[in-house]
Amino acid sequence: MENYSSVPFFSSAASTGSFPFLTRYPELTLDYWAKSFGDLYSVWLGNQLFVIVSDPAIAKDLMVTNGSVFSSRKEMYVKSQTVFAGRGITATPYNDRWRKHRRIAFTWLNQRAVDSYTATLDREATSLIKALLVASDGGKTPVNPQPHAGRCSLNNMTTITFGFRTDGIDDPLVKRALKLSREFMNCTGPMSNLVDFIPILQKLPNPMFTRGKRLHQGLVDVYGGFVKDVEAKVKRGEPVNDCLAKTMAEVREEEKLDDLDMAIMASAFLIGGVETTAAIMQWFSALIPAYPEIQKKAQEELDSVVGRSRLPTVEDEKNLPYCHAIIKEVERVHNPFWLGTPHVASEDFTYRGKYIPKNTVVVLNTFTMHHDPERYPDPYTFNPDRYIEDNLTSAESANLSEPHKRDHWMFGAGRRICPGMIVAEREIWLTVSRMLWAFDMTEIPGEPIDLKEYDGLSGRSPVPFKIKLTPRDESVAEILRNVKV
Numbered sequence: 001m002e003n004y005s006s007v008p009f010f011s012s013a014a015s016t017g018s019f020p021f022l023t024r025y026p027e028l029t030l031d032y033w034a035k036s037f038g039d040l041y042s043v044w045l046g047n048q049l050f051v052i053v054s055d056p057a058i059a060k061d062l063m064v065t066n067g068s069v070f071s072s073r074k075e076m077y078v079k080s081q082t083v084f085a086g087r088g089i090t091a092t093p094y095n096d097r098w099r100k101h102r103r104i105a106f107t108w109l110n111q112r113a114v115d116s117y118t119a120t121l122d123r124e125a126t127s128l129i130k131a132l133l134v135a136s137d138g139g140k141t142p143v144n145p146q147p148h149a150g151r152c153s154l155n156n157m158t159t160i161t162f163g164f165r166t167d168g169i170d171d172p173l174v175k176r177a178l179k180l181s182r183e184f185m186n187c188t189g190p191m192s193n194l195v196d197f198i199p200i201l202q203k204l205p206n207p208m209f210t211r212g213k214r215l216h217q218g219l220v221d222v223y224g225g226f227v228k229d230v231e232a233k234v235k236r237g238e239p240v241n242d243c244l245a246k247t248m249a250e251v252r253e254e255e256k257l258d259d260l261d262m263a264i265m266a267s268a269f270l271i272g273g274v275e276t277t278a279a280i281m282q283w284f285s286a287l288i289p290a291y292p293e294i295q296k297k298a299q300e301e302l303d304s305v306v307g308r309s310r311l312p313t314v315e316d317e318k319n320l321p322y323c324h325a326i327i328k329e330v331e332r333v334h335n336p337f338w339l340g341t342p343h344v345a346s347e348d349f350t351y352r353g354k355y356i357p358k359n360t361v362v363v364l365n366t367f368t369m370h371h372d373p374e375r376y377p378d379p380y381t382f383n384p385d386r387y388i389e390d391n392l393t394s395a396e397s398a399n400l401s402e403p404h405k406r407d408h409w410m411f412g413a414g415r416r417i418c419p420g421m422i423v424a425e426r427e428i429w430l431t432v433s434r435m436l437w438a439f440d441m442t443e444i445p446g447e448p449i450d451l452k453e454y455d456g457l458s459g460r461s462p463v464p465f466k467i468k469l470t471p472r473d474e475s476v477a478e479i480l481r482n483v484k485v
């Protein structure tokens with residue numbers, strides 16, 4: 001590792017030596033180095049130069065203002081085995097193909113589209129609360145919220161992508177889909193596979209290679225298979241619910257989409273849109289039992305604005321600033337992607353007098369950015385009040401001209417910023433506000449919840465835990481009585 005003021009393109013002794021520090025909790029190592037080497041430093045891993053960005057203004061200068069240079073992806077070796085089955089693609093420029101995928105995806109993720117399927121998000125959030133109520137047996141049985149959160153997010157994505165939903169956490173697709181997403185997160189950490197950085201290892205048989213191939217096959221079989229089912233129905237003229245797969249089938253010729261394009265786009269929704277929103281619901285559920293006073297304050301706000309005869313809705317959000325602030329604070333302290341998705345310099349670039357060669361991987365170090373004591377005083381304390389004046393959505397906040405005022409960096413930055421922000425925020429709002437409305441959430445005595453450990457390399461969710469969910473009153477069961485889970 002080098003101070004960035006040194007010339008960043010000689011091989012350093014730290015190259016593979018740095019690796020052990022970056023396999024587990026890489027964000028803590030990068031944070032530690034940021035404190036010694038500053039907001040912009042470089043590190044070699046094997047044959048790859050990384051530049052680590054830990055400051056909002058630098059993030060904006062590089063990824064937004066110079067987005068034409070810093071929007072390519074480095075396809076990690078394992079990821080390329082996964083997504084493209086080793087077709088020899090090791091770097092993916094932000095080219096016409098990716099722009100096309102993003103454009104088609106966005107027809108299902110823009111504000112108008114999300115408004116059109118908010119009834120789906122609403123239904124799934126309600127059915128989540130009902131499933132938790134049933135599983136907790138009125139507060140008597142400890143509940144692990146993870147499969148329920150996973151199923152809720154999965155149903156939203158299967159409905160948007162393929163036009164169907166699953167019936168319950170025992171549906172085999174729930175297990176299969178959640179396993180695929182988890183395996184993707186475990187195979188594709190931005191800095192975590194040695195094989196990505198040591199070319200000689202790519203020539204040898206190794207377990208990550210096999211896992212990558214198996215995962216690719218799983219994605220193509222499961223999600224590519226659903227796309228084909230939808231396409232066949234469209235061709236036969238059978239009725240098909242509006243969904244991404246239907247759109248792709250309709251524009252296939254005009255957009256020159258092949259089977260793999262369609263399977264990848266569907267997989268991107270199922271990978272990008274399931275473990276992520278589910279992770280926030282899980283971090284919220286794992287964290288909130290330790291804060292009874294925050295729950296109480298949120299419940300007072302909910303009771304005065306919404307009352308006890310209905311669930312909170314999308315329209316209520318603007319009138320519930322404290323609940324809105326709780327969500328932003330959970331996202332700050334438990335970003336599922338501390339290191340985002342790396343961007344790559346597509347040409348040589350000089351920034352503040354420093355030379356960033358073409359193909360350098362640029363990592364957004366959001367852990368350090370989310371714990372900056374100047375932006376977030378007392379940064380290790382969970383304190384929703386810090387967002388109480390912030391009435392913007394995260395999608396709006398990402399467009400602020402002053403980058404230090406942005407709420408957080410969970411959705412990434414620049415041209416590749418998460419296109420699913422609007423749907424993600426709506427899902428999270430509906431589920432979290434309804435959990436606060438419905439339950440008192442407490443720890444199980446003698447079973448402390450571990451908030452430090454986590455599952456996943458590229459995406460994080462809490463290790464398994466159980467909590468007690470006590471319905472706040474009888475109106476919860478009454479309102480949910482006729483809801484189908």
Ligand code: HEM
Pocket residue numbers: 102105109268269270272273274276277280336337340341342410411412413414415416417418419420421423424
């Ligand atoms: C809490 C929820 C979510 C988080 C934290 C999240 C985060 C991210 C991040 C960090 C990126 C990379 C951004 C960058 O390159 O700078 C990304 C990309 C992406 N996200 Fe999300 N996301 C979430 C929800 C969703 C949802 C609901 C969808 C729905 C389909 C989605 C679809 C995608 C897709 C397709 C990409 C790839 C975009 C590209 O490469 O151009 N995400 N997301």
